[in-house]
Amino acid sequence: xxxxxxxxxxxxxTSYLTLDAHHRIVRDALLDAHLMHRLIMSGWREDIFPxxxxxxxxxxILYALTAGTDHRVRVVAQANTPPNWHLDTGVLVxxxxxxxxxxxxxxxxxxxxTAAPHKSVPSTGxxxxxxxxxxxxxxxxxxxxEDWGRxxxxxxxxDVLDLNVRxxxxxxxxxxxxxxxxxxxxxxxxxxxxxxYTGTARITDPGAHRSALTGGIGPAKAYGCGLLLTRTx
Numbered sequence: 001x002x003x004x005x006x007x008x009x010x011x012x013x014t015s016y017l018t019l020d021a022h023h024r025i026v027r028d029a030l031l032d033a034h035l036m037h038r039l040i041m042s043g044w045r046e047d048i049f050p051x052x053x054x055x056x057x058x059x060x061i062l063y064a065l066t067a068g069t070d071h072r073v074r075v076v077a078q079a080n081t082p083p084n085w086h087l088d089t090g091v092l093v094x095x096x097x098x099x100x101x102x103x104x105x106x107x108x109x110x111x112x113x114t115a116a117p118h119k120s121v122p123s124t125g126x127x128x129x130x131x132x133x134x135x136x137x138x139x140x141x142x143x144x145x146e147d148w149g150r151x152x153x154x155x156x157x158x159d160v161l162d163l164n165v166r167x168x169x170x171x172x173x174x175x176x177x178x179x180x181x182x183x184x185x186x187x188x189x190x191x192x193x194x195x196x197y198t199g200t201a202r203i204t205d206p207g208a209h210r211s212a213l214t215g216g217i218g219p220a221k222a223y224g225c226g227l228l229l230t231r232t233x
Contacts, residue, residue: 009102010210013082015043016097019073023090026073033192033223036065039091040075043083053093062216062227064114067169080214103213105206108161108233111199114168116192116220117148139193149197152217156228157209158201168194171223190219200233205230 003130019026029036040063041048041056041145048055055061063077074095077083078101085096117140140148146165172191216226 008104008106008211010105012078012101012103012213013080014099014101015075015077015083015085016099017075017077017085018093019075019091020093021067021071021073023088025088026093030067030073033171035173036171036224037222039075039087042087043077043080043085044079045086046084047081056222060214062221063224064112064227064229065169065224076227076229101136103230104203104232105209106203108200108202109158109230110233111153111158111197111201112229113149113153113197113217114194114225114227115144115149115152115197115218116171116194116223116225117152117218118192119144140195145195153197153201155208156206156212156217157203157205159204160199161202162201163197163199166196166198168196170194171220171225192223192225194220194225 016144021027021030023041029039037056041061044055044059046059047059060078060080063075064078066074068074082098100222118137119140120137146163149163151167153163170191170193212228213230217228218226220226
């Protein structure tokens with residue numbers, strides 16, 4: 001009897017785009033994370049059913065941005081199905097590079113992860129009824145960022161050999177892209193402080209690693225966080 005070994009790579013539909021930061025659509029999307037989310041999701045508009053909730057999660061859409069000093073924004077977008085891009089004229093610089101990326105599921109890898117780690121801070125006051133108000137989430141202080149990254153990468157099936165931590169670009173929104181009746185308050189805003197983790201690691205749990213590759217890591221996945229990029233070291 002012949003035993004068939006499990007594949008040691010995972011095929012991921014990946015697009016590489018370069019956006020022109022001078023274009024109005026891109027400029028607005030860089031200022032409002034909801035608009036950037038909408039721009040990226042447009043690549044899969046034909047796969048989204050009317051009224052479907054959590055389309056991004058069901059299609060496993062993840063993306064990461066890198067803003068350059070040349071007024072260009074590099075985007076890596078990944079999903080469980082190939083996209084069909086229909087972007088307005090001038091949004092793209094060059095053509096979209098679409099390929100099936102083979103992510104390793106064994107061995108030693110180099111990795112990059114843009115994440116938005118935070119922690120919950122309980123409220124100290126109480127309402128007139130005696131109930132404690134809901135707490136809030138704040139970005140992790142610098143002293144806790146490395147520990148968060150190591151734990152998150154360990155849950156992703158990795159034994160971290162080398163880890164570098166640096167601040168990423170902030171992402172936020174004035175929620176102007178949402179209808180007024182969906183805004184928490186008329187002037188509500190949200191913001192995430194991002195951290196970029198890079199380094200090398202050994203894959204110790206292929207199943208957990210596969211889940212991290214397709215499902216992402218940490219919060220703010222709809223806004224350019226959580227995509228784990230890897231290659232064989």
